[in-house]
Amino acid sequence: MADTRAYRASILHCVDDPAVAGAAAVESFEDGLLLVDGGRIEAVGPADALLRRIGPDVPVTDYSGRLLVPGLIDCHVHYPQVDMIASWGARLLDWLQSYAYPAERRYADPEYARAAADFFAGELLKNGTTTALVFASVHRVSAEAMFEAARRRNMRLVTGKVAMDTACPPDLRDSAEAAYRDSRELIERWHGVDRLGYAITPRFALTSSQQQLEALGRLAREFPDVHVHSHLAEQRDEVEAVLRGHPGSRSYLDVYGRHGLLRERSVFAHCLYLDDADRRELASSGGAIAFCPGSNLFLGSGLFDLAAADGAAIRTGIGSDVGAGTSLSLLQNLGEAYKVLQLKGQSLTPWKALHLATLGAARALRLEDRIGNFARGREADFVVLDPAATPLLARRNSTARDLAERFFALMMLGDERAVAATYLLGRCAWRRN
Numbered sequence: 001m002a003d004t005r006a007y008r009a010s011i012l013h014c015v016d017d018p019a020v021a022g023a024a025a026v027e028s029f030e031d032g033l034l035l036v037d038g039g040r041i042e043a044v045g046p047a048d049a050l051l052r053r054i055g056p057d058v059p060v061t062d063y064s065g066r067l068l069v070p071g072l073i074d075c076h077v078h079y080p081q082v083d084m085i086a087s088w089g090a091r092l093l094d095w096l097q098s099y100a101y102p103a104e105r106r107y108a109d110p111e112y113a114r115a116a117a118d119f120f121a122g123e124l125l126k127n128g129t130t131t132a133l134v135f136a137s138v139h140r141v142s143a144e145a146m147f148e149a150a151r152r153r154n155m156r157l158v159t160g161k162v163a164m165d166t167a168c169p170p171d172l173r174d175s176a177e178a179a180y181r182d183s184r185e186l187i188e189r190w191h192g193v194d195r196l197g198y199a200i201t202p203r204f205a206l207t208s209s210q211q212q213l214e215a216l217g218r219l220a221r222e223f224p225d226v227h228v229h230s231h232l233a234e235q236r237d238e239v240e241a242v243l244r245g246h247p248g249s250r251s252y253l254d255v256y257g258r259h260g261l262l263r264e265r266s267v268f269a270h271c272l273y274l275d276d277a278d279r280r281e282l283a284s285s286g287g288a289i290a291f292c293p294g295s296n297l298f299l300g301s302g303l304f305d306l307a308a309a310d311g312a313a314i315r316t317g318i319g320s321d322v323g324a325g326t327s328l329s330l331l332q333n334l335g336e337a338y339k340v341l342q343l344k345g346q347s348l349t350p351w352k353a354l355h356l357a358t359l360g361a362a363r364a365l366r367l368e369d370r371i372g373n374f375a376r377g378r379e380a381d382f383v384v385l386d387p388a389a390t391p392l393l394a395r396r397n398s399t400a401r402d403l404a405e406r407f408f409a410l411m412m413l414g415d416e417r418a419v420a421a422t423y424l425l426g427r428c429a430w431r432r433n
């Protein structure tokens, strides 16, 4: 126990999915202690009992009055889109043309990409996000810049070069062969290095030719432990266009399925327009959904049906989808999720919200053996939240009766201001002020 450190706070983490196990899914300690040894979780429990167990030489950081939760996990975000976040007045297909593609063009420049990736990684940590599944741009150097920025900080992060070879600006196209070759080389260079992972990243079915989807499916078969990351069924006109382009496919999901891109470690953002057969297929494949409530509201895409996803036992985590989402704060995105689900008649409990951003997100990314909660041996990524970060939060939380109410107030009223500190592998990576 040479490198043991202890953190005293109110501690919350999920041991199961609240949709399955109810309140028993969350372990909470009003006065808790987290013990970290060598960057891994050693134990979590009530402070009085654990303090008796550790020696006087173990340093105890006192975060009493704060909430300590596992590092937040963003299951879908585009780092080049920090440049055009909050762009006015468009829906998906014209938004891509007017804003996303022009912004992504700049990422051909390695210097530009490096500076943006560095900024983005810093913003994630400020927001308490310790792991993310990230779209780069079509340029290989953009993925390299993101890997470098995450590696410098020791973040667990998965990214990939976007593949797109049709129905997008000609100067932003790769080809089936180039996407296969560049993705393969990036896998060989970066996948499994430190805490990094690769995601094969066809932008969406509309911007990849059949040949490109086939080539990426082949790559996915050759590297079964890399992720596949794409968009699925976000807006109705997009779904119609995909079905027109693939008349032999039963559904939009089926287009990915037929090309070998639906499997364990496939993560699809949005999934607003699925039917029950799609949900069964997604669940049985082991693929996952990134629920992107902020983005779905901003682009007017629709209201995600979380109860249906849970009913089908699909792995689901939260995604900010910046820049169609307007906040990197997963607290804010959980607040948006709550409002979306109110409109669906499904009240999101604070515990289910916590799950979407921690253990549920880790399960969606199939990283639950490493991150997502405080089980012994997990990597010690965690966030310290301040329930009195703003005068309004302080006022609201002064009458909160329990930890569930305090966490709920934080997700409805909080954002990066509520993140007091972010830890990676037991080391402080960000501290407010």
Ligand code: GUN
Residues within 6 Å of the ligand: 078, 092, 096, 100, 203, 204, 231, 234, 295, 321, 324
């Ligand atoms: N579908 C294809 N590309 C994108 C993108 O960049 N953002 C969103 N929200 N949807 C997409």
Ligand code: ZN
Residues within 6 Å of the ligand: 076, 077, 078, 231, 269, 321, 324
């Ligand atoms: Zn997206």
